[in-house]
Amino acid sequence: MAKPADPKPDKPDAPPRNFIQEIIDEHNRTGRFGGRVHTRFPPEPNGYLHLGHAKSICLNYGLAVRYGGRFNLRYDDTNPTTEEREYVDSIREDVRWLGADWEGREFYASDYFGQLYDWAERLIREGKAYVCDLTQEQMAEYRGDLKGGKDSPYRNRSVEENLDLFRRMRAGEFPDGARTLRAKIDMASPNFHLRDPVMYRIKHAHHHRTGDAWCVYPSYDWAHGESDSIEGITHSICTLEFEIHRPLYDWYVEALGIHHPQQIEFARLNFSYTVLSKRRLIQLVTEGHVRGWDDPRMPTLSGARRRGYTPEAIRRFCERIGVSKYNGVIDISWLEDALREDLNKKAPRAMAVLRPLKVVIENYPEGQVEELDCVNNPEDPAAGSRKVPFSRVLYIEQDDFREDPPKDFFRLAPGKEVRFRWAYFVKCVSAVKDADGKVVELRCTYDTATKGGDAPDGRKVKGTIHWVSAAHAVDAEVRLYDHLFAKPDPDDVPEGQTYLDNLNPKSLEVLTGCKLEPSLAAAPVGYTVQFERLGYFCVDKDSAPGKLVFNRAVTLRDTWAKIEKKK
RNA sequence: UGGGGAUUGGUGUAACGGUAGCACGACUGACUCUGGAUCAGUUAGUCUAGGUUCGAAUCCUAGAUCCCCAGCCA
Numbered sequence: 001m002a003k004p005a006d007p008k009p010d011k012p013d014a015p016p017r018n019f020i021q022e023i024i025d026e027h028n029r030t031g032r033f034g035g036r037v038h039t040r041f042p043p044e045p046n047g048y049l050h051l052g053h054a055k056s057i058c059l060n061y062g063l064a065v066r067y068g069g070r071f072n073l074r075y076d077d078t079n080p081t082t083e084e085r086e087y088v089d090s091i092r093e094d095v096r097w098l099g100a101d102w103e104g105r106e107f108y109a110s111d112y113f114g115q116l117y118d119w120a121e122r123l124i125r126e127g128k129a130y131v132c133d134l135t136q137e138q139m140a141e142y143r144g145d146l147k148g149g150k151d152s153p154y155r156n157r158s159v160e161e162n163l164d165l166f167r168r169m170r171a172g173e174f175p176d177g178a179r180t181l182r183a184k185i186d187m188a189s190p191n192f193h194l195r196d197p198v199m200y201r202i203k204h205a206h207h208h209r210t211g212d213a214w215c216v217y218p219s220y221d222w223a224h225g226e227s228d229s230i231e232g233i234t235h236s237i238c239t240l241e242f243e244i245h246r247p248l249y250d251w252y253v254e255a256l257g258i259h260h261p262q263q264i265e266f267a268r269l270n271f272s273y274t275v276l277s278k279r280r281l282i283q284l285v286t287e288g289h290v291r292g293w294d295d296p297r298m299p300t301l302s303g304a305r306r307r308g309y310t311p312e313a314i315r316r317f318c319e320r321i322g323v324s325k326y327n328g329v330i331d332i333s334w335l336e337d338a339l340r341e342d343l344n345k346k347a348p349r350a351m352a353v354l355r356p357l358k359v360v361i362e363n364y365p366e367g368q369v370e371e372l373d374c375v376n377n378p379e380d381p382a383a384g385s386r387k388v389p390f391s392r393v394l395y396i397e398q399d400d401f402r403e404d405p406p407k408d409f410f411r412l413a414p415g416k417e418v419r420f421r422w423a424y425f426v427k428c429v430s431a432v433k434d435a436d437g438k439v440v441e442l443r444c445t446y447d448t449a450t451k452g453g454d455a456p457d458g459r460k461v462k463g464t465i466h467w468v469s470a471a472h473a474v475d476a477e478v479r480l481y482d483h484l485f486a487k488p489d490p491d492d493v494p495e496g497q498t499y500l501d502n503l504n505p506k507s508l509e510v511l512t513g514c515k516l517e518p519s520l521a522a523a524p525v526g527y528t529v530q531f532e533r534l535g536y537f538c539v540d541k542d543s544a545p546g547k548l549v550f551n552r553a554v555t556l557r558d559t560w561a562k563i564e565k566k567k
Numbered sequence: 568u569g570g571g572g573a574u575u576g577g578u579g580u581a582a583c584g585g586u587a588g589c590a591c592g593a594c595u596g597a598c599u600c601u602g603g604a605u606c607a608g609u610u611a612g613u614c615u616a617g618g619u620u621c622g623a624a625u626c627c628u629a630g631a632u633c634c635c636c637a638g639c640c641a
Contacts, residue, residue, distance in 0.1 A: 018580085046641080082640075135639095140638085147568085148569085190569050190570040191570060191571075192636060195637085219638090242635095243635075244635070244636050245636090267573085267634090272578095320579075321580080322581090324579085326579090327635090331578055331592080333591085340603090340604095344603080344604060378599095379604065408602095410602065419600060453600050464602090530601085530603085532601050558602075559603085563602080
C-alpha cells in the first residue's frame with residue numbers, strides 16, 4: 001500500500017519561518033487579501049544593486065514562491081535628477097541573474113504619473129491637499145522641532161485656488177522649487193512625516209522614461225503606496241527606516257479609498273568589512289577607490305558576479321541569515337562560506353602555482369613527459385578526469401618549501417618526502433640559493449614506483465602538494481582580493497577621519513607570471529575553477545587570448561595558516 | 568529633549584506561559600592523494616532590577632543600551 005503523501009507545507013531544507021510569514025498567515029486566516037500574496041522589489045534606478053538588495057529580492061520573491069503568489073519588479077523612478085537608463089538595465093540583469101522571476105511584470109512608478117496626478121487633484125478637491133509657496137528653508141522652519149510645527153500660511157487656500165495653482169505648476173509656469181503640493185494632515189504630529197508632507201515638487205528635468213512630459217514629480221511617500229495599490233500588491237516589504245513612514249503610507253491609501261497593501265518592515269543587511277549604502281558605493285566608484293561598479297571587491301551584485309560568486313551561493317546566504325527587525329552586523333565570512341559550499345560541489349579542480357619555485361627532479365629523464373591522470377572533482381565522480389603533463393622541471397608554490405621547517409610542517413624541506421598530487425613521491429635533496437641567500441631552485445628525486453601517488457611498499461607521506469610542469473605551463477595574471485576595508489566597522493575612525501581612511505590598502509594584490517596547468521589555456525571568461533589547495537578562481541573579463549586573468553573568488557579554508565597564526 | 572523600533576551563545580535566527588533549539592564559527596577527535604571536503608563530539612545565550620504565576624525569553628512595572636525620524640532623496 002502506498003502511503004498517503006505527507007502534507008508537509010515546508011520543504012525539508014526550507015529556511016526557518018520568520019515574522020513576515022506570521023503576518024501573512026494571519027492575513028490568510030482572516031481573509032484580508034482573499035488568500036493572495038503579491039510582493040514586489042522596488043529599486044530606485046540610481047545605482048547598482050548590492051548584497052543588501054539581494055536580501056530583499058530573495059525575501060520578496062521567496063515569499064511569492066512559498067505562498068504560490070506573484071512577484072513584481074518595479075522601478076521607483078520618481079526623481080529624474082538622479083536616475084538613469086544604465087541603472088535600469090543593470091538592475092534588470094542583476095535581478096534575473098539572482099534567479100527571481102517577475103514573469104514579465106516589469107513596472108515603473110512613472111507608469112502611474114497620470115493616475116497619481118488625477119488622484120492629487122481629487123485630494124485637493126476634498127480639501128486634503130494644498131499648494132504651498134514656502135521655500136525649502138521656510139518649510140523646514142515651519143515643520144518645527146521635536147515639539148511640533150506650525151501651519152503654513154498657505155494651508156487654507158481655497159480649493160479653486162489650489163486647483164488653479166497646481167495645474168499651473170504642472171503646466172510649467174513656475175520655476176523649480178517655487179511651490180509644492182502638500183498633503184494637509186497635522187503640523188502638530190510628533191511624527192515629522194505627518195506634518196503636511198510634500199506630494200509634488202517642481203523639477204524641470206528630463207525623465208529617463210517620460211522625457212519632458214512632466215515638470216512636477218511625486219515624492220516617494222506619495223508614489224510608493226499608490227503604486228503598490230495599483231499593482232494589487234498585498235505585502236509591501238521595506239526596510240526599518242520606513243517604519244515611521246507607515247502612518248503616511250496608510251493615510252494616503254485611506255484618503256483615496258483604494259486597495260490597501262500592508263507595509264512590513266525588516267532589518268536591512270549590514271556586513272562587516274564593507275559598506276552597503278548607495279551613497280558610499282557611488283563615492284567609491286566616482287572617486288576611483290575601486291575600478292568601477294563591478295570591481296570584484298565591491299559588494300554589488302555585478303562585483304560579486306565578476307569575482308566568481310554564484311546566484312545559488314547568494315541565495316543560500318540570504319536564507320541562512322534569516323529575516324528579523326534586529327539591526328545586526330553579519331560577518332562577511334558567512335558569505336564566503338556559502339560560496340565555498342556551492343563551489344565545492346560544482347567547480348572542477350586544476351593545479352596552478354601562484355608564486356612559483358623551480359623544482360628539478362634530478363633522476364627524471366631529460367626530455368621525458370608523462371601525461372598523468374588527474375581527477376577533476378573528488379566531490380563529483382561524473383566530472384571525470386584529465387591528463388596533466390609531468391616532466392623533469394616543475395614549479396611548486398614557494399610556501400610549500402621551508403628550509404628550516406617547524407615539526408608540524410607537512411610540506412617539502414631538505415630531506416623530506418611529499419606527494420606531488422596525482423604524480424609521484426618526491427624527496428628534496430637540496431636547495432639552490434642566489435647571491436642574496438634566497439632559495440631559487442630545489443633539487444629533488446622521485447620514486448618511480450609511486451606513480452599515481454601511492455607507494456607499493458605502503459609507506460605514507462604527510463603532505464601532498466600541487467605542481468605544474470615548467471615547459472607546459474600557461475602564464476596568467478591572478479588577482480587576489482581581501483576585505484575592502486581594514487576594520488570590521490569602516491566607521492570606526494578617529495576624530496576627523498572618514499570611512500575612506502579605513503580602506504584596506506591590501507584589498508587587491510596582483511600576481512603576474514603565475515603558472516597554470518595547460519588544460520586551463522582556453523578557459524572562457526566567467527569560468528570558475530578550484531586551484532587545488534588555494535581557492536576558487538574565476539576568469540576575469542580583462543582576459544584576452546593568450547593573456548589569462550583570474551580573480552580569486554574565495555580561498556579554501558586554510559588550517560595550516562590558522563596553526564601558524566596561533567604561534 | 569518628542570516620536571517610532573529593537574535587545575536570546577562569538578554571529579545570525581527559533582521557541583507565541585510549560586525541557587531555551589537550529590545554523591555558521593570556534594575547539595576536540597576520526598578519516599583523507601587538497602592542512603580542502605566529509606563524519607563525530609564539545610563549547611557557549613534569554614540586557615538589568617522588581618513584580619504576576621505552580622511555572623516567564625514570553626505577561627506587567629521601572630530602567631539600560633542600540634538604531635531610525637526634522638530632504639522639495641528613496
